[in-house]
Amino acid sequence: MGDTRLIQGRYRLLDLIGRGGMGEVWRARDESLGRRVAVKCLKPMGPQHDAQFTRVLRERFRREARVAAALQHRGVTVVHDFGEYEGVLYLVMELLEGRNLSQLLEDNRAHPLPVPDIVDITEQVAHALAYTHDQGIVHRDLKPANIMRLGDGTVKICDFGIARLGADIGFTSRLTGTGIAMGTPHYMSPEQIGGQQVDHRSDLYSLGCVLYEIATGAPPFDLDDAWAVLVGHRDTPPEPPRNHRSELPEFFERIVLDLLAKDPEERPGDARELARRITEGRGVPAIPAQPRPPAHRPEQPPSNEPRLPSWTRGMTTGHKAGGTSAALRTTPPDAAAGLTGEWIPRGDTRREQPVPEPERPTPSPELLAVLAGRHNAGLSLGRLGRWEEAGEVHRAVAAEREHALGPDHPDTLSSRYEVGFTLSRTGRAADALREYTRVAEGRERSLGTDHPDTLAARQEVAYVLGQLGRHFEAHQVYLAVLASRERNPRLGPDHPDTLRCRHNLAFNLSRLGRLEDSFRMARDVATARARVLGPEHPDTLVTRYEVAYALGQLGRWNEALQTYREVAEARKTALGADHPDTLAARYEVGISLGRLGRSAEALTLYRDLVEDRARVHGLDHPETLRARHGLGVNLGRMGRWEEALDEARDVCAVRERVLGPEHPDTLVSRREVAVGLGWLGRWADALVEYRRVAAARERVLGVDHPDALASRNDEAHCLEQLGRGAEAVELYRRVAALRQQRGTR
Structure with missing residues (x-):
């Protein structure tokens, strides 16, 4: 197939991106919808297959493709379409940009993946399997090559339904005497090897083999001989993964060993239980592995008394994800019957219509x-x-x-x-x-x-x-x-939705510390919104509010004050005096006045704002309490520390009751209590409050969070005031070390 080839007059094949046992995968363009897709072309059966076999195969393909197309989960590859064209069965799937686990191991030179990545992959695959098993579907061929990790970290399982189709083809081929080989044995469950009935627990065993490999760099039974691999799955307890890699968490090792239980009844009950165990185990620190006695290895059965199914005779190990042995990367030609090797579709150019997907019953208009x-x-x-x-x-x-x-x-x-x-x-x-x-x-x-x-x-x-x-x-x-949005002719740079996106981008830039960029973008968006929507439109005023915020962060408080005042007046006219957005702008006017040293004006503003907030929202509303906090801060700036301390204590008590004792606003108020105590010379009492704030911030935010470090600095300053200089110096040093450590990460 070439880059000008169209399938069904719709899917244009662009370039080959993969070739495997069941066919080829092409990057393609869906000409009808204008999107990139992946097209998997399954190899046609050769002349050794009779017409009845081919008819059964096609029917199975359609059935299993419908199964795959019905799956809708972020952890499962989406199948868009399927059909047959010029004798070639094909599937149209979402185009995934990423690497499968086999490739990731090869990229990592056969070394195991990082522990956080392994745990994340396990959790995502468990959720995807829980969904598919709930639909009554078993994958049957879970292996590293069938699990893809995308660039954003999303993990997807590939080839649902198609893996089952491959198993069905293998079964039918054995019946017709073609001797087709059954994939790689490195990830096969004991019940698969024994030719027994399999269910969802077989997938869990295969997942255990995959996890073992990405965690240690090799499958649980890493042997060159296929017979030895199969016997290992059937009879030999796997060596604990932490014997190979001590930093693996103990909970993860326990999960892997449970997945690899020989008896399906001893494995986790389902993938949902597996996901729960992973979630509960996250964050548990790894403990160095203790030396373990060698695992007992039962004797293998004599070769003249095989307990493995006859179809395993002559089987090669196939291609596992990791390892460097050439013997494990080579498949003899006779193991490739039917589904491997180069192929070129032939025949006339007549087109068939794609097989339609089963239609969902039309719901009633009443519903x-x-x-x-x-x-x-x-x-x-x-x-x-x-x-x-x-x-x-x-x-x-x-x-x-x-x-x-x-x-x-x-x-x-x-x-x-x-x-x-x-x-x-x-x-x-x-x-x-x-x-x-x-x-x-x-x-x-x-x-x-x-x-x-x-x-x-x-x-x-x-x-x-x-x-x-x-x-x-x-x-x-x-x-x-x-x-x-900007390149879409229906939208363009001045469309309200485009301007909203630019506004959000400006807001986010300020949170990244890019204050000048944030200011310029917000100013430009405000100008555009005023032109497109009007100067007093709520969206225009939201952006002007953001302009004022950026000005304040840049220390340009006179300009910020003027802008906040203009926004507050415009909102009062457009939305009303008691609208929450109007009251929010008035609060920021008070912040700006305080920053400019105009605390008497700020105090008057906050008294009025507290009254209005209490009337509109209630005395205990968080915004009422925020206005009261501002009032207390400005009382302190005016030297009225007894009043400031009383206000801070009252606000702290209400915030603790309404928001909780470790809410950030509660802790801000508690710190204000400590500040008031210090200014009144009550340093011992202040030290108690500073320590409470620091301990709470460390519990909630972590010991090296900037707010926690600032609280420890407050504590050190308080120790200095109490004449405990040695303790203060030691605490200052600890804070400096944590800041340096945080800065190097």
């Missing part, structure tokens, strides 16, 4: 109307700020829409998008990230990479990455989305 109504009800709950209830509604609607319409239907994805939105609004950013990623992937499959709905989902992915503090990753996503 769709009910689901649309419930979706709108969820939106209404969100507008009322009842995010938990809205999330429950959207989750239920998403599940029903997926059942009725399919996982990639726009309505299903719309509901999932709203699920992500509610998760983001309720502080569950990690869950929101998973949901938005799922929506983005689904929309990319069904609508295309540059569709506005796909870009909207990807933009939300960037937003929640920022919420999680992963600002560099967020920056990369924002840049990609912005480039797509």
Whole structure:
């Protein structure tokens, strides 16, 4: 096949990216949808196969391809289409940019992978297997070459259904006397070797072999002779992985050994249990392995009394992922019957229509109307700020829409998008990230990479990455989305959605410390929004608010104060005096006044703001408490320390009750209590409060977090004031060492 070859007049083959036992894989372009795909062309059977066999094979192919196409999970390769063209069976799949585990081991010169990568891969594969096993599907050929790790760290299992097809072809070939070889034995379960019935636990055993190899650099039974490998799977306990690599966590070794149990009943019950064990084990420090006695190795059965199935005779070891033995990388020609070697499809140029995928029953209009109504009800709950209830509604609607319409239907994805939105609004950013990623992937499959709905989902992915503090990753996503929006003729640089993306990018730049870049971009977006939307449009004012923030971070507080005041006045006119955005701008005016040393003006502003916040939101609302905190800070700046201390204590007590004792805002108030005590000369009491803040920040944020280190500096300063200079010096040194250590990472 060449680069001008079209399959079914739709899939243009561009270049060969892989060749294996069952055929070739091509990078291709779907001319109908304008997207890149991978096309796997399965090799046609030779003339040794009769017409009945070929007919059975094609029917099995169609059946198993439908199985593969029905799988919808981020950990499973997506199958878009399948059919037969000029005598060649083909599959159209998503194009994956990454390396399979076999390639990763080869890239690493057959050395094992890093421990965090191994644990992450295990957890992702476990979730994917849990999903497929729930669908009643067993892979049957799990091995490093069938597990792909993409550039963003996502792990996908490949060849579901097709692996089963290969097993079926092998079985049928044995019946017809062709003697086809059955793959590599390095990852086969004992029940597979014995020719017994297999279920999902066979996949778990194969996964154990894969994990053993990527963790130690070699499969559990790394032998040159196929018979010895098979006997090892059947009779020999594997050597514990930590005997080869002591830094492996103990919980991981226990999991691998449980997966490699000879009896399926002794393995984990299912992949979901495996995923749970991995999740629970994450973060457990590895303990150096203790010397272990050699594993007992039962004698192998005499060669004249084989207990292995007859079809294993003459079997070669095949190609395992790791190792350098040439014997393990060479397959004799007679082991390649039917599915290996060079091939070129021949025949006439007549085209067949692709075999249609089974259609989902059309849901009734009544059901769709009910689901649309419930979706709108969820939106209404969100507008009322009842995010938990809205999330429950959207989750239920998403599940029903997926059942009725399919996982990639726009309505299903719309509901999932709203699920992500509610998760983001309720502080569950990690869950929101998973949901938005799922929506983005689904929309990319069904609508295309540059569709506005796909870009909207990807933009939300960037937003929640920022919420999680992963600002560099967020920056990369924002840049990609912005480039797509600007080159899209339906959008362009001045489209409101493009401007929203540029605004978010400016916000994220400031969190990366790129303050000048953030200021310039925010200023440009504010100008564009004023031109496109109007100077008092809420979006324009949001960006001007960001301009003011950037000015303050750059120390240009007079300009920041002027901008915040203009935003506050404009919001008062457009939104009303009591709107939360208006009140937020007034709070920032107070911050700017305080930074400029105009504390008397700030104090008056904060007293009015506290009154307004309490009237609108209540006395215990976090924003009311934030305004009271600002009031207390400015009392201190004016030297009114008794009043400042009383205010700080009151705010700290309410925050502890409402937000919790280790909430960041609570700790800020507790530090303000310590500051007041210090200014009043009560250094012993201040030391107690400073230490409480430092200990809590270390528990929550880590010992080398900047806020925790700042608290320890406060403690050292307090020790100096108490005349405990030696302790203060020692603490200053410890803080300096932690800062240096953090800076070198």
